[in-house]
Amino acid sequence: VARVKAADDAYLDLHAQLKSLADRARAAISRRNLNQLADLVAESWDANKRIHESVTNDEIEELLCLTGPYYRGAKLLGAGGGGYCLFVSENPSQAARLRQVLGTVKHDSARIVDFSLNNDGLEVSVS
Numbered sequence: 001v002a003r004v005k006a007a008d009d010a011y012l013d014l015h016a017q018l019k020s021l022a023d024r025a026r027a028a029i030s031r032r033n034l035n036q037l038a039d040l041v042a043e044s045w046d047a048n049k050r051i052h053e054s055v056t057n058d059e060i061e062e063l064l065c066l067t068g069p070y071y072r073g074a075k076l077l078g079a080g081g082g083g084y085c086l087f088v089s090e091n092p093s094q095a096a097r098l099r100q101v102l103g104t105v106k107h108d109s110a111r112i113v114d115f116s117l118n119n120d121g122l123e124v125s126v127s
Helices: 011-031 034-051 056-070 092-104
Strands: 071-077 084-087
Touching: 011 034, 034 071, 034 084, 056 071, 056 084, 056 092
Parallel strands: none
Antiparallel strands: 071 084
16 A cells, blocks of 8 residues: 555556456457466466565465466465465366366365356356
8 A cells, every 4th residue: 555655656557557457358258268368367466476475475386386387377366365276277188187286285275166257147156
């Protein structure tokens, strides 16, 4: 907040970049361009780390390094330790290998959650 109030140009430019990333991701999704979306997810993660280094830690970076060959873009979602890591793989075999590797990582609160884009419009579900 202090950097925004101080009108730190680099910080404000980074926030503008995030808005652009969201617009470009929406376009990639509407064009069903998975590789472009994956690249934008990766770019967004890099931007988040530039905004504030506390969004990651050694444990997260080790996980991303371990799984790196099996995704094209990844980003943490949510906050407060209760969020998700979104991985975007280039193809089903790469995603299957990613699941295998993630299955070897032992963490009491970690689990794999399926994710897909809804082709039918808004639906509400409870899990």
